Amino acid sequence: MSEIQPDPDVLPPWQQSLRTTAAETIAAGRLGQAVLFTATPGAGVGRLAASVAGALICRTPDTAGYACGQCQSCRLFLAGTHPDLARLTPAEAGGDIKVDQVRAFAETMRLTPHYPNGRIGWIEPLDRLNRSAANSALKILEEPPSSSVILAVTERPSAILPTIASRFTIWRLPPPTPETGRAWLGSQGADAAALDDDSLRTPLSTAERMQDEYSRWVDRWDADLARLLAGRASVSGVAERAQEAPPAIWLDWLYRRVNAILMHRLGVTDDASLPERLAASIAVGDLIQWQALAARVTEAARFRYSNADWQLVMESVLLKLEVMARQTTNSQWPNRI
């Protein structure tokens, strides 16, 4: 589910053209009272619709047709508490929109608005109206109160009943080209080098998936680092798992962990800067060793796109960690699992 976020800076480049058209249409007074924004999943159609909602609700939109982000209406909108914004969304993620919710939505839409811009109705996703809810929604969609606008969002237009779809002006957001998707993912800090075209055409879903995958990697790597520094893991096993991800991602993670431990040893930061499972690792090795390791990791960044050198660099860093662990836990070494 997308957040309602009118900041134009967050609109990805493939949405800009349709957003400009929307601004021109609003300026010409031709938007209509019921607009359905649709796109294939992963193109981020909710963001585009939210940007339009923000512009409609703003008291002082800029000349390009974007919300100012500063006025009282914008602040209420950004906080999710604007009194003239009526939301109709499933009560639970993935669930249906129920008939009772539609009735409450219609009642709210008919109340006198607090601000002269009028009421904005937000239905997301429109395809989650079940049959009785859809029947109940027909009336408010046929005759929206004057000065109100209903914006709806869907990534599954074929799941919408024709009687409902016919009430809306439909705006289709084209998916980005693979090149555009790759550039955008890169700008978000994702490594898009190995992605296929389908993933590149659905960059928002891909970014979400990569974020999940990244969390899982970091979880495993943190566990490995803790075990390596406790003298309970082998360099080869840790190196193997490090190679599940692109080198740059692993190196970035290691850089942050080594520097967090070093800063802690220097007394600059406290425990909160490290995951709890690494708390015991702080005591391993001496300050000189951590400083040398931090320098080595920084230097290793130069090799991260060169596969031939990468393996050696990674293992040399891990071996240094192993030596530090061995010196600290020499009584039980080796005790690998």
Ligand SMILES: [Zn+2]
């Ligand atoms: Zn504003």
